[in-house]
Amino acid sequence: MKFYITTPLYYVNAKPHIGHTYTTVAADCLARFYRMSGYDVFFLTGTDEHGQKISIAAENEGLLPEELADKISQIYKKTWEKLNISYTKFIRTTEKQHQEVVKNVFNKLYEKGDIYKGQYQGYYCIHCESYVIPEEKENPLCPDCKRNVEKISETSYFFKLSAYSEKLLKVIEESEFIKPDFRKKEITNFIKEGLYDLCLTRKNVKWGIPCPIDENYTIYVWFDALLNYLSGVGYLYDNNTFEKYWPVDVQLIGKDIMRFHNIIWPAILMSLQLPLPKTIFAHGWWTMSKEKISKSKGNVISPDDFINEYGVDPFRYFIMREIPFGLDGEYSESAFKKRYNSDLVNDFGNLLNRTLNLIEKNFNGIIPDSSSEEEITNLTDEVFENYSKKMKEISFSEGIEEIWKLINYLNKYLDTKAPWRQTSENKDKVIYSVVEGIKNVSLMLSPIIPETIKRVFQMIGIENKINKENFSSIKERIPCGIKTGKREVLYIRKK
Ligand code: MSP
Numbered sequence: 001m002k003f004y005i006t007t008p009l010y011y012v013n014a015k016p017h018i019g020h021t022y023t024t025v026a027a028d029c030l031a032r033f034y035r036m037s038g039y040d041v042f043f044l045t046g047t048d049e050h051g052q053k054i055s056i057a058a059e060n061e062g063l064l065p066e067e068l069a070d071k072i073s074q075i076y077k078k079t080w081e082k083l084n085i086s087y088t089k090f091i092r093t094t095e096k097q098h099q100e101v102v103k104n105v106f107n108k109l110y111e112k113g114d115i116y117k118g119q120y121q122g123y124y125c126i127h128c129e130s131y132v133i134p135e136e137k138e139n140p141l142c143p144d145c146k147r148n149v150e151k152i153s154e155t156s157y158f159f160k161l162s163a164y165s166e167k168l169l170k171v172i173e174e175s176e177f178i179k180p181d182f183r184k185k186e187i188t189n190f191i192k193e194g195l196y197d198l199c200l201t202r203k204n205v206k207w208g209i210p211c212p213i214d215e216n217y218t219i220y221v222w223f224d225a226l227l228n229y230l231s232g233v234g235y236l237y238d239n240n241t242f243e244k245y246w247p248v249d250v251q252l253i254g255k256d257i258m259r260f261h262n263i264i265w266p267a268i269l270m271s272l273q274l275p276l277p278k279t280i281f282a283h284g285w286w287t288m289s290k291e292k293i294s295k296s297k298g299n300v301i302s303p304d305d306f307i308n309e310y311g312v313d314p315f316r317y318f319i320m321r322e323i324p325f326g327l328d329g330e331y332s333e334s335a336f337k338k339r340y341n342s343d344l345v346n347d348f349g350n351l352l353n354r355t356l357n358l359i360e361k362n363f364n365g366i367i368p369d370s371s372s373e374e375e376i377t378n379l380t381d382e383v384f385e386n387y388s389k390k391m392k393e394i395s396f397s398e399g400i401e402e403i404w405k406l407i408n409y410l411n412k413y414l415d416t417k418a419p420w421r422q423t424s425e426n427k428d429k430v431i432y433s434v435v436e437g438i439k440n441v442s443l444m445l446s447p448i449i450p451e452t453i454k455r456v457f458q459m460i461g462i463e464n465k466i467n468k469e470n471f472s473s474i475k476e477r478i479p480c481g482i483k484t485g486k487r488e489v490l491y492i493r494k495k
Contacts (some may be wrong), residue, residue, distance in 0.1 A: 003039040004245040009048035013057035013070035018301040028085045030448035042245045044232040046091035047073040051221030055207040065207045091232040099229035103212040114271045120156045120199045158197040164267040178328040179281040181347040187262045247275040255282040284328035313449035320396040349490040368428035369480040410437040461485045
């Protein structure tokens with residue numbers, strides 16, 4: 001079983017902020033979840049390095065575009081390392097191999113008759129790197145980002161996007177690739193309003209892949225960037241890898257880039273006669289005072305500040321738990337602290353701490369050998385089933401809620417059984433059941449907070465005694481005679 005997952009390629013005009021880390025952390029959680037479910041995972045991410053937006057940003061910094069691209073892609077790599085992102089490949093669109101694939105695809109579509117030469121008269125938004133139709137002609141603004149747009153009038157090469165309208169409507173109707181479901185209508189309405197053919201080349205943009213059939217042009221940056229999902233997995237040069245992983249299973253994107261991914265991208269694939277992605281899931285935006293968090297709005301939350309203050313995993317946990325994936329969510333430090341203190345410090349951290357304390361006091365630090373309470377085993381099975389279902393539906397917050405059902409149950413179970421009392425019965429069974437529960441909760445949390453769970457396994461003393469990389473360990477008992485490890489506080493409460 002294989003699982004191929006992608007993130008968008010991030011522009012190298014600026015450093016990553018919370019919005020960019022959101023898509024990548026989400027992809028990482030899914031990649032880890034599928035690996036632990038026994039899949040062979042290919043996880044692709046990287047940087048989008050061509051186009052006007054980048055060359056202008058470079059100029060503003062007194063750098064060449066390639067220098068800026070080197071600098072920012074390095075920062076992205078470092079950020080992903082810090083956030084424990086387990087990608088298989090980090091692609092840069094300036095890579096030779098990618099450029100060759102883009103040129104080959106251009107040639108293929110041209111030879112097929114899906115690319116033709118014509119005249120472009122219209123507007124271009126550099127910020128969105130998009131051909132747009134402003135609402136007003138006197139003061140033309142981008143309908144999406146409301147910035148000033150550029151007027152363009154030039155001969156260019158076009159992709160016959162409009163020819164794919166009916167086919168697109170049909171697959172959108174019949175298949176399930178647009179997610180969440182409520183986005184489907186938005187896309188079909190847009191197609192029904194009438195698609196224009198897509199301008200694929202730019203005359204005065206030097207920073208781009210040269211057009212293979214006409215040296216006066218470079219290739220439109222979105223056509224270049226979208227093809228990374230093919231070139232990143234070997235298309236046209238590593239057939240084994242490509243055959244193994246294509247079609248892509250899950251593509252995570254933000255809602256602002258849905259039209260590129262839900263219309264242009266499948267049309268290109270149709271033209272290449274390749275199978276379409278199984279799921280393209282658009283998530284919402286992180287906002288502050290209801291405004292999208294973005295560099296240009298000056299309301300950026302840097303992942304670094306956050307991580308330095310609270311640690312990597314609390315950050316990962318918060319962004320995955322706080323808002324339903326697919327909807328917008330308001331960022332606030334108070335919301336973060338609340339989650340951190342209540343979920344990680346109180347519920348999970350305390351459960352672990354008091355259990356280890358009980359093992360120390362009652363069993364000299366050796367996990368008692370007993371059997372698990374049937375009720376807890378049954379609840380674990382049910383929780384794992386629901387959690388898996390939610391993760392497969394890309395519903396992280398609900399998946400985590402499922403895990404919390406077990407955590408809450410274990411805390412209550414301990415309170416009721418009160419094994420710290422002299423008179424309490426079956427202490428060994430009670431404590432064993434809770435440690436088993438913690439092991440299972442930890443396995444399920446491991447895709448979300450991997451570093452923390454490593455520490456938990458060390459504290460319980462099972463880091464080398466169970467297979468931490470596979471959910472099959474949920475069904476396996478903790479072996480006899482395990483000595484617990486060095487105990488430390490998992491998370492420190494924040495005021
Ligand atoms: N380069 C294009 C994508 C090309 S993919 C073939 C691009 N890059 S981007 O750097 O501007 O954005 C990348 C992703 O970050 C988008 O999915 C976007 O939605 C996401 N986010 C940027 N700001 C965001 C928030 N404030 N909140 C959530 N995600 C947002 O678009």
